[in-house]
Amino acid sequence: MNHDHNDEELRRVLGAGSLADEGFTERVMAGLPPPRRRAPRGWVLGSSSALALAVLWVTPVGPWVGSVVVRFAVSGSLPASAVAAAVALMGATLGATAYAARPA
Amino acid sequence: MLARDDRHAFAVLVRRHQASVRGLLRRLTAGDPALADDLAQETFLRAYRALATYRGEAKLSSWLLRIAHRTFLSDARAGAARRVEATEERPEAADLAVRYDLERALRLLSTEERAAIALTYGEDLSHEEAAAILDWPLGTLKTRILHAKEKLRARLLESAS
Numbered sequence: 575m576n577h578d579h580n581d582e583e584l585r586r587v588l589g590a591g592s593l594a595d596e597g598f599t600e601r602v603m604a605g606l607p608p609p610r611r612r613a614p615r616g617w618v619l620g621s622s623s624a625l626a627l628a629v630l631w632v633t634p635v636g637p638w639v640g641s642v643v644v645r646f647a648v649s650g651s652l653p654a655s656a657v658a659a660a661v662a663l664m665g666a667t668l669g670a671t672a673y674a675a676r677p678a
Numbered sequence: 679m680l681a682r683d684d685r686h687a688f689a690v691l692v693r694r695h696q697a698s699v700r701g702l703l704r705r706l707t708a709g710d711p712a713l714a715d716d717l718a719q720e721t722f723l724r725a726y727r728a729l730a731t732y733r734g735e736a737k738l739s740s741w742l743l744r745i746a747h748r749t750f751l752s753d754a755r756a757g758a759a760r761r762v763e764a765t766e767e768r769p770e771a772a773d774l775a776v777r778y779d780l781e782r783a784l785r786l787l788s789t790e791e792r793a794a795i796a797l798t799y800g801e802d803l804s805h806e807e808a809a810a811i812l813d814w815p816l817g818t819l820k821t822r823i824l825h826a827k828e829k830l831r832a833r834l835l836e837s838a839s
Binding site: 580581584585587588589592593595598599601602603605606609 | 685688689692693696697700701704705715718719722723726780795796799800801802827830831
């Protein structure tokens with residue numbers, strides 16, 4: 575037997591036929607881990623929080639912190655340093671919320 | 679493009695590639711279909727977990743065969759190879775005598791030689807493709823094929839005489 579003949583024989587015997595599925599795919603699929611439930615995206619929660627904070631701070635009417643600060647500032651009963659501190663605090667809280675909500 | 683949790687697409691992938699993965703593993707396990715199918719199932723589970731890392735640099739079929747080979751090796755390291763050698767020889771029909779002789783002869787090969795023969799002759803891959811799947815230099819693959827064929831020829835001549 576020459577080399578070519580041996581090679582052909584090997585290919586014929588080893589490569590013979592395609593295996594029928596016979597339920598193999600179903601068994602594999604049944605063994606896969608269950609699909610993961612998607613957690614709410616962090617940026618959605620963070621953006622919502624930042625927006626809510628912003629509204630609470632800047633809404634000019636109602637009992638919110640921002641509106642109280644604005645009312646006192648307009649009436650002149652709040653010193654400029656206190657207004658500046660309130661604005662800085664608002665900036666800090668909004669900044670921290672935005673930082674926490676940044677994409678991973 | 680497969681989405682990570684697209685189970686339907688993954689089922690299509692399994693159906694399309696199961697024959698070559700199972701075929702390779704049957705040859706690597708020297709004709710133990712139950713063990714080969716267990717390893718094939720493990721292969722597809724590993725592939726499912728690793729789908730996100732598939733970058734399309736290699737053909738999907740080559741990527742799967744590489745995972746199958748690694749799955750076989752880790753199982754063999756765990757001692758399953760001894761199980762294969764201890765497997766009783768199954769009676770075969772007379773018209774399958776050649777296959778039977780060849781399967782017996784394949785058991786005499788080392789794991790590496792069997793992998794080389796299974797990919798190049800069983801899967802009909804080029805030497806370059808097989809070497810890439812096995813992570814071997816091309817020269818190593820060719821040497822192992824040569825040795826494997828010499829062993830097979832000697833064994834088959836012996837059984838014929």
